[in-house]
Amino acid sequence: MRADARANHDRLLAVAGAVITEQGVDASMRDIARQAGVGLATLLRHFPAREALLEALLRTNFDELTARAAEVESTSPPGDALRLWLRDFVTCTANYRGVVTSMMQAIEDPESALHNSCVTMRAAGTRLLSRAQDANLARADLDGADLFALASALTWLGDQPGLETRADHLFEVIVSAILTDHAG
Structure with missing residues (x-):
């Protein structure tokens, strides 16, 4: 260029x-x-297209989230790693208001410019969830798609007028629903 x-x-x-x-x-x-x-x-x-612009903006952030998953996987206990990565996911995606809808559509559409980035990021989260499940620290009835949907819901909550101040509390509620009583 x-x-x-x-x-x-x-x-x-x-x-x-x-x-x-x-x-x-x-x-x-x-x-x-x-x-x-x-x-x-x-x-x-x-x-x-707008989606190409979003993909270019988000690719770097999603790549960083994928790398962050590998980092916390190797440096933190399974439950802590999952919690840290979920916090990073919400923080990163909350930077762009309204991105949740685009992400949820893109992950289901292989033709979407955002599809590969979303799939790779979801796979990174799924590895962390599986690791926590293997350690009996996370609910066994969740999969990567569930985790991605819950993390996206947390981002969406932060986008809603009047709920911004409740976002941290709601994050803890959702995380406590994912992690079992054995998690610390």
Whole structure:
């Protein structure tokens, strides 16, 4: 990619991240382009659809969550690792208002630009859940899809007006439903 094209690409991602953080995933593509100081055609040349832009923004975050799962898996007891990763998942995905719906749709749609990132991230969480289950620290009747749905629900709760202040409490409620009494 040419240097000016790379600069436009990077500026578009930075601006899109800020705009989507503020306005949510349905933010105007035209507004993103305008705030980045480029035309809509330039934005669409780099990101031909909103989902492609979201995928580019989220891929790095999802890759970091996948790496974080491996890190906590190797450094923390199973229950603690699962709790830490769930907290990181909620924190990361809460950065972009409204992303939960896009993630839930993408994981079911192999044609989605977000699909591979979501599947890889869910697999990382599933490994942590399985490890906690093997140690008899997590409910045996949950699978990776359940964990992804519950983690996504936690993010959604934080997006709801009036529930932001309850998010930490609700996180603990959900985690206590996932982890058994044997977890510490």
